[in-house]
Structures are given as C-alpha cells and as structure tokens.
Amino acid sequence: MSNTSSFRGMPCRTVGDSGLWVSEIGIGLWKWGYPEYDHSRVGEYLGFQILDRALDLGVFHWDTAASYNAGSGNSERLLGRYFANRGRIVRDKIVLATKFANHHREEHQLGPYPINDQDFTPNQCGGSRIYLMRELEHSLRKLCTDRIDLLYLHSPNVATGGDTDWITPLDETWSAMDDMVSQGKVRYLGISNHSPEQARATIEALKQVGKDSSRRIIAIQNCYNMAERSKLGSSEGVGEQEMLDFAAEYGISIIPYFPLAGGLLTGRYTKGNLDQVEGRLTTEAISGRFLTDKGLKLAAKVTAMAKQKKCSAAQLAIAWLLKRPMLASVIAGCTKLEHIDDNVGAVKVKLSKADIDELNKASAWS
Numbered sequence: 001m002s003n004t005s006s007f008r009g010m011p012c013r014t015v016g017d018s019g020l021w022v023s024e025i026g027i028g029l030w031k032w033g034y035p036e037y038d039h040s041r042v043g044e045y046l047g048f049q050i051l052d053r054a055l056d057l058g059v060f061h062w063d064t065a066a067s068y069n070a071g072s073g074n075s076e077r078l079l080g081r082y083f084a085n086r087g088r089i090v091r092d093k094i095v096l097a098t099k100f101a102n103h104h105r106e107e108h109q110l111g112p113y114p115i116n117d118q119d120f121t122p123n124q125c126g127g128s129r130i131y132l133m134r135e136l137e138h139s140l141r142k143l144c145t146d147r148i149d150l151l152y153l154h155s156p157n158v159a160t161g162g163d164t165d166w167i168t169p170l171d172e173t174w175s176a177m178d179d180m181v182s183q184g185k186v187r188y189l190g191i192s193n194h195s196p197e198q199a200r201a202t203i204e205a206l207k208q209v210g211k212d213s214s215r216r217i218i219a220i221q222n223c224y225n226m227a228e229r230s231k232l233g234s235s236e237g238v239g240e241q242e243m244l245d246f247a248a249e250y251g252i253s254i255i256p257y258f259p260l261a262g263g264l265l266t267g268r269y270t271k272g273n274l275d276q277v278e279g280r281l282t283t284e285a286i287s288g289r290f291l292t293d294k295g296l297k298l299a300a301k302v303t304a305m306a307k308q309k310k311c312s313a314a315q316l317a318i319a320w321l322l323k324r325p326m327l328a329s330v331i332a333g334c335t336k337l338e339h340i341d342d343n344v345g346a347v348k349v350k351l352s353k354a355d356i357d358e359l360n361k362a363s364a365w366s
C-alpha cells in the first residue's frame with residue numbers, strides 16, 4: 001500500500017494487495033434514497049448535485065449497499081438513476097462498492113421498520129448461492145450498470161452468538177462470490193463487519209474455491225472512528241490493534257464506516273446544544289450510542305484542536321483516520337453539498353507526531 005497517485009488533486013491509494021485505486025476521500029451513501037418514505041436524508045435532486053461535486057473534487061470511491069434505508073434498496077436505485085443519466089464516461093471513473101447479505105424490498109413496497117423477517121423466506125438474505133446470485137442481478141438492475149467494482153459480504157453469515165458458526169458453508173458463499181468475478185459482473189471482493197477470526201476463515205475458504213490467487217479479500221469495512229476505536233475488531237474482546245495487525249499480515253485495507261461517528265466528530269454537537277441541533281444524532285435512534293459524556297468530551301477536544309490547526313473538526317477526524325495503518329479511503333456520509341467540500345479538505349491537513357499522539361490519547365478510552 002505504498003503506491004501513490006492522484007486524480008483532480010485528490011490523493012489515491014491502492015486497496016490491499018490489489019491494483020484497485022481509490023480516492024483517499026470517498027463518499028458513503030447509506031442515508032440516500034427517497035426521504036419521504038424510507039428514512040433516508042438525501043433524495044435525487046440534492047444527491048445528483050453532491051455526486052457531481054464529489055467527482056469534480058476527485059472523490060471517485062462511492063459506497064452503497066443493496067439494503068440501505070430500511071431495506072428499501074433506494075440508495076442503489078438513486079445511484080443507478082445517476083449513472084443512467086450521466087453515462088459511461090462518469091461510470092467508468094467511479095469505484096462502485098456495494099454489499100449483499102441483508103433483506104431488501106422491491107421498489108414501493110416499503111413495509112414497517114425494522115423489517116419483519118417473516119416477510120422474507122430464508123433464501124432472501126445471508127450467504128447462500130441462491131440468494132447471492134439473485135441479489136447480484138437485482139443490484140445490477142438497480143444500479144443501471146453491468147458490473148460492481150468492489151463487492152462486500154455485508155456481514156458474516158453466522159448464527160447469533162456463534163462467531164464462526166456459519167449458517168451457509170463458507171465454501172458455498174465464497175465460490176458464489178468467486179463465480180461473480182468469473183462472470184465479469186464483480187471485479188474485487190471484500191468483507192464487512194467481520195472479526196479477524198471470521199476474516200481468516202473467509203480468506204482460507206476463498207483460497208480453496210477461488211479460480212486463482214488473485215481472487216483475494218482486498219478490503220474489510222468495519223466501524224472505526226476516534227470515538228469507537230475498539231469496534232474495529234467487530235467482536236467482543238477483539239481490540240483495534242488486533243484487527244490492524246491482521247490487516248497488515250494479510251495485506252488487506254481497512255475502509256472504516258461511521259468515520260465521523262455519525263456526525264459526533266464534526267463539532268456540531270455539544271453538551272449545551274443537543275436540543276437545538278437538527279442532525280442525525282438528535283433525530284435518529286442511533287443518538288444514544290454516540291452522544292455520551294465521553295463522546296461529547298472527545299468531540300469538544302477535536303473541535304478545540306481543529307480550531308488551533310485552522311481546519312474543521314470533520315477534517316481533523318478524517319485526517320486522523322488517514323494516518324492509521326492499512327487505511328485506504330474514508331467514506332464519510334454527506335447529506336449537504338458543503339459536507340463534501342469540507343471533508344475533501346482533510347487531505348490537506350498536516351498532522352505532526354505530537355498531534356497524532358494527542359488525538360490517540362484523547363480517544364484511548366474508546
């Protein structure tokens with residue numbers, strides 16, 4: 001991962017031990033869809049503006065999932081309309097990442113949320129060949145494209161409480177994923193929400209069933225941000241360092257999700273203003289996870305340091321991540337045009353060793 005390149009002034013990195021380049025700043029499209037009825041925050045009109053702007057700024061790593069927004073699948077649909085509208089010249093620039101494993105509905109069939117499992121047969125989620133192959137065709141249709149550049153298994157297909165108690169045999173899951181590459185419909189493979197133990201088992205399975213040694217896991221997308229460093233391990237009792245060591249051992253990139261802790265690390269939330277801020281953390285169920293005493297204290301520290309360094313808090317939080325080992329790209333979610341402008345500025349923030357030590361110390365509890 002020592003390679004460097006750039007696009008429109010945006011530095012790029014390769015993903016794992018592969019030839020795939022991504023922009024250091026990417027964009028996460030979880031909260032994109034059809035806000036009137038699927039719990040998303042960005043609809044088509046604003047979404048197209050943000051995507052145009054992102055590409056102008058060199059942001060070409062775009063992350064979505066088949067199930068995003070209450071299982072509606074509308075994030076992929078919005079992106080598909082964008083690709084259909086902007087054409088091949090734009091599509092060919094983008095590293096399109098998506099994920100399979102969770103239920104998704106057909107358009108305009110949004111039912112109650114959380115999703116009722118009984119609306120689906122067990123073959124409509126997970127890691128089985130029957131589900132994965134069908135999901136691939138659905139996603140390609142929704143995305144109006146003929147291929148996915150980076151496909152993640154969204155979560156390990158394990159029984160609740162059993163770390164490696166696989167519901168579908170791993171060789172079935174990974175031979176189906178490998179077949180998608182052989183069909184030319186998927187280019188690279190990744191995993192999400194996996195612990196090192198689950199990742200190791202996956203790598204071994206793919207080694208057994210993959211057509212050749214280039215069919216590797218190149219990226220792990222797990223939760224990682226200054227307020228939740230220990231979540232990187234994705235399993236009880238597995239720490240940040242263990243996952244970083246694992247990624248280095250296997251030459252796999254980390255692509256962190258929740259890089260801004262859902263907005264906590266942008267300086268918008270303080271102890272005194274929680275009843276006045278209109279943001280995801282004050283309006284969605286997720287708030288309890290981030291708006292804790294420790295979280296708000298860390299946010300205040302990041303804001304104060306950012307002021308000294310003449311950058312925004314979001315830029316500082318992203319710059320810290322970009323300094324972590326094995327990090328390829330930061331896919332912060334953007335719900336306003338100014339977010340993408342701001343986040344892109346993180347690549348210009350210079351962090352000294354003393355700055356990094358200070359941020360590490362302030363976030364060590366997490």
Ligand SMILES: NC(=O)c1ccc[n+]([C@@H]2O[C@H](COP(=O)([O-])OP(=O)(O)OC[C@H]3O[C@@H](n4cnc5c(N)ncnc54)[C@H](OP(=O)(O)O)[C@@H]3O)[C@@H](O)[C@H]2O)c1
Pocket residue numbers: 027028029030031041063064154192193221222256257258259260261262263264266268278279280281314331332333334335336338339340342343
């Ligand atoms: N693999 C998985 O299981 C998984 C899980 C979750 C997410 N993801 C991926 O990771 C991506 C990133 O995570 P995320 O979007 O959930 O959380 P995030 O990036 O930590 O936070 C995004 C939120 O921060 C706020 N924000 C972003 N930039 C800002 C700026 N410059 N100034 C002020 N506020 C700013 C916005 O909040 P407001 O909307 O409140 O304005 C935005 O919705 C997702 O979009 C998705 O692609 C993957």
